[in-house]
Amino acid sequence: MKKKIFSIIFIINGVYYLFAEFLSILATKNELNSYAKNTISELGTPTSPLYRLMNSAFIITGILFMLAYSYLFKNMNKTKKIIGFLLALMLSIGSIMVGLFHSVEITTNPLHQIGTILVFSGGNLLILFIGLFYNDKPPYTKMCTILGTLGLWGGIMVIISTIRGYPKFIPLLERTTVYPIIFFQIITGIYFLIIENQKSL
Numbered sequence: 001m002k003k004k005i006f007s008i009i010f011i012i013n014g015v016y017y018l019f020a021e022f023l024s025i026l027a028t029k030n031e032l033n034s035y036a037k038n039t040i041s042e043l044g045t046p047t048s049p050l051y052r053l054m055n056s057a058f059i060i061t062g063i064l065f066m067l068a069y070s071y072l073f074k075n076m077n078k079t080k081k082i083i084g085f086l087l088a089l090m091l092s093i094g095s096i097m098v099g100l101f102h103s104v105e106i107t108t109n110p111l112h113q114i115g116t117i118l119v120f121s122g123g124n125l126l127i128l129f130i131g132l133f134y135n136d137k138p139p140y141t142k143m144c145t146i147l148g149t150l151g152l153w154g155g156i157m158v159i160i161s162t163i164r165g166y167p168k169f170i171p172l173l174e175r176t177t178v179y180p181i182i183f184f185q186i187i188t189g190i191y192f193l194i195i196e197n198q199k200s201l
Contacts, residue, residue, distance in 0.1 A: 003072065004196050010068040010189035013061055014182045020057035024050040039171045040178060041112065045102045058099030065185065066092040069126075072192055073134070080133055087126035091181070094118025120158070123181040124151030140191050144184065151180035 025034040027049035034043075043054040069088045076084060097115030128148025131141045154176030161169045 003192055006068045006071040007189040007192040009064055010185045013064040014185035017057045017061050017182050020053050024054045036172055039174050055099040058095050062092040062095030087122045090118045090122025120155035120177050124148050127184045147180035147184050151177045
């Protein structure tokens with residue numbers, strides 16, 4: 001029963017983030033074009049009409065991700081559990097930092113920047129780690145491997161675009177590294193719900 005509850009928490013956490021971002025984007029002057037023109041960080045600054053909603057999504061994501069992950073993957077062996085816990089903790093702390101410390105541009109606030117790096121690296125390395133080392137059926141682990149690889153690629157491209165001075169590409173690239181983390185939660189929640197339902201048959 002508890003596993004079903006934490007599976008649902010994972011799903012709700014991912015859906016809430018997408019919903020909060022969607023509403024925040026609709027409230028901007030660019031509306032849906034903001035997906036390509038505004039970074040996620042910009043949606044969390046006071047210049048964004050619904051910045052409090054967006055920041056709540058960052059903070060809630062950090063808290064609930066840690067809770068759901070820790071329970072759903074508690075049966076991994078000790079070494080894998082420690083590695084997974086540390087990576088999940090990186091994501092959790094980073095997401096909370098992003099929600100608490102605002103920045104109009106990702107490079108202008110050190111604490112915000114550290115938070116985004118923790119989210120991008122910790123989150124996607126965790127997903128890739130699950131894909132490579134979680135002892136479960138290939139469809140799920142392959143999905144995790146693909147999502148983690150895509151997210152890490154997106155993070156690297158954000159860094160390259162920032163260094164080379166191509167800011168117009170950053171909004172889309174940033175979402176390429178964040179959305180794998182969000183969809184990982186939703187898919188993982190559904191996956192564990194299916195397993196629990198099969199056990200009860």
